[in-house]
Amino acid sequence: MVTGGDGSGHLGGRPTVGIVGAGQLARMTIEAASALGVKVVLLAEDPKAAATEVSGHVLLGAPTDAGQLWALAARCDVMTFDHEQVDLEMLRTFEGAGVAVRPGVSAMQAGVDKAHMRRTLGAAGLPVVPWSAIDPDGPRAMAAQVEDFASAHGWPVVIKASRGGYDGKGVWVVPDPESARRLCATVGAAGVPLLAERYVTMDFELSALVVRSASETRTWPAVETCQVDGICREVLVPGRVSPPVAANAQALAARIAEAIGLIGVMAVELFATGEELTVNELALRPHNSGHWTMEGSVTSQFENHLRAVLGLPLGATDAVFPHTAMVNVLGSPDGSDPSRRLADALAVGGAHVHLYGKDPRPGRKLGHVTVCGQDPAEVRSRAWAAARALGTPEPSPVRPPAPAW
Amino acid sequence: MVTGGDGSGHLGGRPTVGIVGAGQLARMTIEAASALGVKVVLLAEDPKAAATEVSGHVLLGAPTDAGQLWALAARCDVMTFDHEQVDLEMLRTFEGAGVAVRPGVSAMQAGVDKAHMRRTLGAAGLPVVPWSAIDPDGPRAMAAQVEDFASAHGWPVVIKASRGGYDGKGVWVVPDPESARRLCATVGAAGVPLLAERYVTMDFELSALVVRSASETRTWPAVETCQVDGICREVLVPGRVSPPVAANAQALAARIAEAIGLIGVMAVELFATGEELTVNELALRPHNSGHWTMEGSVTSQFENHLRAVLGLPLGATDAVFPHTAMVNVLGSPDGSDPSRRLADALAVGGAHVHLYGKDPRPGRKLGHVTVCGQDPAEVRSRAWAAARALGTPEPSPVRPPAPAW
8 A cells, every 4th residue: 555645656756765664763764855855655564653654655564575565666766774674585686676775785784694794894804893603503502602602702702693683682691601501592492593702891882873875975973872781872972982983983884884885874883992993783774873963963864864875965974063962762661651741851951852653662762862062961961851851761781881871 | 534654543642733734834844743753634735735745644625624624623632834824713613612723813813914913013012014904995996095005105005915925926016006006906806905015115124033832932043034026035044134133123023922922933024124123024833934943043943833832842942053044946947846956956065955845836935955054155155056956046136125146
């Protein structure tokens, strides 16, 4: 089903982007597309997904529904994505048939498959954490591979699902052989492809956001990100990212974009240990660590993603303010809707409140708040004040080293 | 018909705004509403209107269709408007039945009925241009009334339709008695209610944008506006508006908002003659002269309009940059779609391009471009460069005094 303002499903001659997925990233992309006069058609699995209420053009179907993907392709100039839950082999057949898939399928593999990403970056001489694939030879053999890895790199070992993880899901910190055996007996037995990675003692985490089109590459200022229990709680621009570290991180992001042939926006999540940077993960799409760009930079990540996938000139990525803080709005323990407390949040001066219209659940990402200004402590405390007003629980750091709350 | 992401037409417990009209103002309001997690239901006369493609909740009907207005009222917490083509008497019955109409009907009358506005402001001691209603006594008697007015205030006389005019339509500059007779023989015979106004020799036009809620009033920096043939071509922030003139204009806008009991955003269009200001027109809604606020101020006119009509705290209205220029994108003489030239416009550094998705027609407002920065000449020339790239014809000033092109 395509419902259109013109009732016909025909989208006319304006640039049209098809988005696989209809979550908050698609919603914020539509806000940018609306401004540019670019049409968007959504492929939504859930008719109540965040983006559907701001779209007159919605197809219903799973991101792996070949029939609906073909229907989407027929209605757009270029197809892009708001998540990684895709079937790369299926998308390769679309690409082969001449559908403009952006980013391209071979680039996307670096965002979908953590082992592939590490191989690709390692081969390009880019700094990844020491790692090893765990061959799926059954729980006992897999535990032995983890122990072998630990004998070279020490305990704890970080075990990751190669595919399908997000927001801390699919990542386990394994402190000893007994824990490794328990994990492999459950996750390993389930046939999830795993990799082992050295546990990095880092000073902080950061993210370098890059956009690349066929003809140019631009990076936004690198930002500090604070995760708790694997979930991003806040982003500070620039936070603890010093100018030389930012320059390194941004150059690294540009090199990775080049190495994988990126078209679109990518977030490179990094660990900083002193001046040293190692790549943690890639997200080949607009990313939570880039939401601050909506008010904090000349061109938002959503607009530049659209520009890149449509082959348009990219916009400036400079920060507009010396300091910006972005705090995620998580569902309150009582399950209440944050929009009922909107007045309290908007009473905080300078708070730019974004709510995604999602059904509230405790701990679920339901929105974010951005505050820009001159003073880092003030923008941060205002952003937290607004997020708390919306019911966001205070973070309780569990993953060492603790962020400096 | 309400089409909804949830398929049911039920909008749930989040704040919901009904908008009568679905043009570009509704479209940009939806962009702001999407960010805040506020739902919007549209009443669109044309299913292809600019806002329909970014809405999953569209009712079809004329703004004076009582049945569809009731359907809209049933689906929203508050009803607002993107144009003045409304039936105030009908809306009064809604208000009487307890529907939250914002701005209220008695305030709206000042935006809909130019004679009522002049009476109201005059009674409040606010500076309106000398004027007189033309009683609809037939062409001959009406021409005599115009001549009487001219004998007190001189030729030329400005004749305005009291209701229904926009973008220079419904405004005539009448240089002599013969022209007055011709106009009254056509327009007067058609039963259009008219008023006569003294022709103001002004230095420039400006606009003061104000937002008022039940508990607070805020004004944005006043801006210079440049009209050609009655159509706004560019807005300069601050342009030729000196700090004392801006302070006067903003104080005046706040007093008018108070005097008419405004809830929402209002643009006060003013003439500046030296330091003296007179009120030209009021628009009780987000306005073309406030589009610059989307990138140029902390809170856009669209977001603050939503905040005001929903009874939420208002956002800061400070300018973020020393200078901002906004240039309207008008349809090119060849009738081509500006979105086909998007690449050329986006190649202009710092150009924020807004296209409304409207069918192109020569001279029609199809979008606008905003550029913010430090240097007034540079932001203006960049904004014009991007607008020209989109096919906007160069202005040819006809109405004295000519703006300083």
